[in-house]
Amino acid sequence: MDSVLYEAQRQGRISFYMTSFGEEALIGSAAALDPKDHVFGQYREAGVLLQRGFTLEQFMNQCYSNELDQGKGRQMPVHYGSKELHFQTISSPLATQIPQASGAAYAMRREGNKQCVVCYFGEGAASEGDFHAGLNMAATLGCPVIFYCRNNGYAISTPSIEQYRGDGIASRGIGYGIDTIRVDGNDIWAIYEATKAARKLAVEQNKPVLIEAMTYRVSHHSTSDDSSAYRSKKEVEDWSKRDNPLARMRAWLMNKGWWEKSEDVEVTKAAKAAVLKAFADAEKLKKPAVSEMYTDVYDEMIPELVREKAEIDALLKKYPDYYQVNDYAKST
Amino acid sequence: MSAALKSLFKTPAAARLASRSPRALFGSIRYNTTVAGEQITVREALNAAIDEEMERDEKVWLLGEEVAQYNGAYKVTALFDTPITEMGFAGIAVGAAFHGTKPICEFMTFNFAMQAIDQVVNSGAKTYYMSGGSTSCPIVFRGPNGAAAGVGAQHSQDYASWYGQIPGLKVVSPYDAEDAKGLMKAAIRDPNPVIVLENELMYGTSFPATAEMASKDFVIPLGKAKTMREGTDLTIVTYSRPVAFAMEAAELLAKEGINVEVLNLRSIRPLDLDAIIKSVKKTNHLMTVEQGFPQFGVGSEVSAQIMESEAFDYLDAPVCRVTGADVPMPYAQNLESLALPDTEVIYKQVKRVLNIE
Numbered sequence: 250m251d252s253v254l255y256e257a258q259r260q261g262r263i264s265f266y267m268t269s270f271g272e273e274a275l276i277g278s279a280a281a282l283d284p285k286d287h288v289f290g291q292y293r294e295a296g297v298l299l300q301r302g303f304t305l306e307q308f309m310n311q312c313y314s315n316e317l318d319q320g321k322g323r324q325m326p327v328h329y330g331s332k333e334l335h336f337q338t339i340s341s342p343l344a345t346q347i348p349q350a351s352g353a354a355y356a357m358r359r360e361g362n363k364q365c366v367v368c369y370f371g372e373g374a375a376s377e378g379d380f381h382a383g384l385n386m387a388a389t390l391g392c393p394v395i396f397y398c399r400n401n402g403y404a405i406s407t408p409s410i411e412q413y414r415g416d417g418i419a420s421r422g423i424g425y426g427i428d429t430i431r432v433d434g435n436d437i438w439a440i441y442e443a444t445k446a447a448r449k450l451a452v453e454q455n456k457p458v459l460i461e462a463m464t465y466r467v468s469h470h471s472t473s474d475d476s477s478a479y480r481s482k483k484e485v486e487d488w489s490k491r492d493n494p495l496a497r498m499r500a501w502l503m504n505k506g507w508w509e510k511s512e513d514v515e516v517t518k519a520a521k522a523a524v525l526k527a528f529a530d531a532e533k534l535k536k537p538a539v540s541e542m543y544t545d546v547y548d549e550m551i552p553e554l555v556r557e558k559a560e561i562d563a564l565l566k567k568y569p570d571y572y573q574v575n576d577y578a579k580s581t
Numbered sequence: 582m583s584a585a586l587k588s589l590f591k592t593p594a595a596a597r598l599a600s601r602s603p604r605a606l607f608g609s610i611r612y613n614t615t616v617a618g619e620q621i622t623v624r625e626a627l628n629a630a631i632d633e634e635m636e637r638d639e640k641v642w643l644l645g646e647e648v649a650q651y652n653g654a655y656k657v658t659a660l661f662d663t664p665i666t667e668m669g670f671a672g673i674a675v676g677a678a679f680h681g682t683k684p685i686c687e688f689m690t691f692n693f694a695m696q697a698i699d700q701v702v703n704s705g706a707k708t709y710y711m712s713g714g715s716t717s718c719p720i721v722f723r724g725p726n727g728a729a730a731g732v733g734a735q736h737s738q739d740y741a742s743w744y745g746q747i748p749g750l751k752v753v754s755p756y757d758a759e760d761a762k763g764l765m766k767a768a769i770r771d772p773n774p775v776i777v778l779e780n781e782l783m784y785g786t787s788f789p790a791t792a793e794m795a796s797k798d799f800v801i802p803l804g805k806a807k808t809m810r811e812g813t814d815l816t817i818v819t820y821s822r823p824v825a826f827a828m829e830a831a832e833l834l835a836k837e838g839i840n841v842e843v844l845n846l847r848s849i850r851p852l853d854l855d856a857i858i859k860s861v862k863k864t865n866h867l868m869t870v871e872q873g874f875p876q877f878g879v880g881s882e883v884s885a886q887i888m889e890s891e892a893f894d895y896l897d898a899p900v901c902r903v904t905g906a907d908v909p910m911p912y913a914q915n916l917e918s919l920a921l922p923d924t925e926v927i928y929k930q931v932k933r934v935l936n937i938e
């Protein structure tokens with residue numbers, strides 16, 4: 250999916266994209282959660298949504314802002330969200346999700362329903378004041394929240410060594426009196442076990458937990474970034490060869506005798522076909538309905554917008570060809 | 582953790598960093614100059630202004646996120662790379678300014694400066710007053726402002742009216758290369774906190790460099806508007822990128838015998854009310870154009886001040902505000918362009934105000 254959508258951006262078919270290459274093991278954390286646990290992401294957590302059952306079609310529809318995009322085409326690509334899957338819509342300003350996650354967890358605690366919140370963020374975002382406020386409040390209020398830091402070595406061009414001088418992000422959790430664990434972020438099982446234990450602590454004892462997962466961002470930061478300007482190709486290649494979560498998982502399965510090369514080829518082929526089909530389908534769909542242009546700024550449309558909508562509706566009815574009405578979904 | 586993982590987090594970059602101080606790096610960057618007669622982009626003009634002022638005054642230095650590696654997130658010169666903490670580095674810049682240096686604090690965009698606005702407004706702008714004039718804050722906050730292209734609701738806002746409200750701040754918004762160079766140099770030399778609201782979509786646009794611009798002392802006075810085009814029928818007051826649209830509309834209207842005067846505000850605060858009054862007295866019609874939201878915008882302020890001035894009696898029609906649409910910026914490209922004023926909207930509105938077919 251990442252390769253296809255990355256290429257689609259390069260060809261100008263979508264405006265923006267961010268891949269998760271090198272950080273695929275993150276999916277292990279999703280597997281350790283209850284599907285009703287509420288997730289706050291940063292933007293590089295498509296794996297969590299995938300694990301929860303967000304379909305390839307849904308990913309594609311969001312990136313294409315078409316009529317089936319649940320966000321009605323109002324957000325940049327990759328800013329996914331799904332109310333059914335308990336995944337908060339991604340917001341661009343960094344780290345704002347961290348205190349929000351603490352607040353959501355506090356609300357959950359008051360409800361007493363034995364769920365928790367999981368909040369993902371990068372080591373760069375952890376420099377923001379919101380990170381510190383969010384952790385301290387979660388600790389003092391006893392919020393059932395798992396803070397999951399993806400320490401992937403870079404924040405756009407800034408390497409971790411220039412982001413902080415302490416012992417990573419984990420040392421900060423200890424300072425706030427938060428149970429903290431650092432895991433190999435390229436080891437899916439380590440992540441799974443750590444998250445499972447963290448969830449137990451959060452849900453049973455109403456405590457926050459901080460997980461720092463050490464990994465490497467193989468991707469460029471986004472399609473607006475060319476990382477060769479600040480790191481060598483060799484560094485990236487070395488990482489991909491030496492310590493890649495997918496390669497490690499594959500080798501592990503094969504060593505166990507649970508996975509064959511032929512199966513690998515077959516599964517990869519099938520996945521690729523499914524992605525390409527979802528991609529082609531999404532591209533063919535119509536744009537969101539024109540009537541959606543007026544909704545959701547407030548719960549009820551303000552009188553001025555009601556007037557404007559009536560005016561436009563009349564025009565569309567009169568000149569359907571000029572306004573290419575057929576390119577859009579049916580208005581309500 | 583695997584050995585490979587360990588190495589990344591303890592790289593020899595520490596050694597590299599240790600030798601990096603603002604001045605230490607100065608010798609290695611390309612020095613930007615302005616040559617009269619040549620074309621110069623807004624980006625080059627800003628770079629040249631900063632380079633010249635750093636050369637001129639030891640106390641001037643630059644900080645921001647994503648700046649050192651890229652020569653600025655938007656390839657404008659910068660020297661001191663910070664962790665991602667807008668509130669933090671704005672506070673550091675304010676503190677360094679209190680202590681007598683002259684920081685230029687660069688935001689990746691003013692949209693992210695919202696995280697730091699307490700430092701800018703409550704400390705940067707007010708300390709001089711609250712300290713009885715004993716502690717000044719000679720600082721420049723700069724960065725791209727307003728809509729870029731296709732970056733949705735959270736990256737596209739115009740903050741001119743936000744900062745324009747604050748006593749203690751000066752706020753400028755350059756349009757072309759001349760504005761960029763002259764206003765940036767003036768902002769750096771000014772002893773007050775100055776906000777420079779740039780426009781990302783203008784960075785790559787070229788303009789001819791004049792002989793005056795080539796001078797190392799080319800500064801544009803803060804608080805003075807520039808008449809971009811003389812006219813007799815209607816005054817358009819605008820700033821930043823829409824100046825281009827106003828000029829294009831004026832060009833079209835001229836072909837129909839309508840003479841529009843275009844005022845480029847340059848400064849949002851102080852506002853050059855005298856220039857607007859003078860122009861309105863001549864044209865008897867006023868229109869404001871901005872990309873920001875309509876309510877409590879720059880146009881609202883201009884109309885209110887004109888209403889309270891002697892120019893009110895000279896108006897032959899109500900003031901017309903052309904602004905961005907009153908919705909969060911849509912992500913879709915077609916809706917985004919419809920949400921922003923362009924040449925056509927200005928052209929039509931001028932005719933409407935003048936009551937011409």
Ligand SMILES: Cc1ncc(C[n+]2csc(CCOP(=O)(O)OP(=O)(O)O)c2C)c(N)n1
Pocket residue numbers: 293341342343370371372373374375399401403404405466470646647665667689693696
């Ligand atoms: C408040 C704010 N400041 C700056 C940015 C620009 N920005 C977007 S992503 C990013 C880097 C974040 O790095 P990190 O948190 O390590 O996450 P990663 O990209 O490595 O997954 C920056 C600086 C932003 N989106 N919001």
Ligand SMILES: [Mg+2]
Pocket residue numbers: 371372373399400401402403404405
């Ligand atoms: Mg990172």
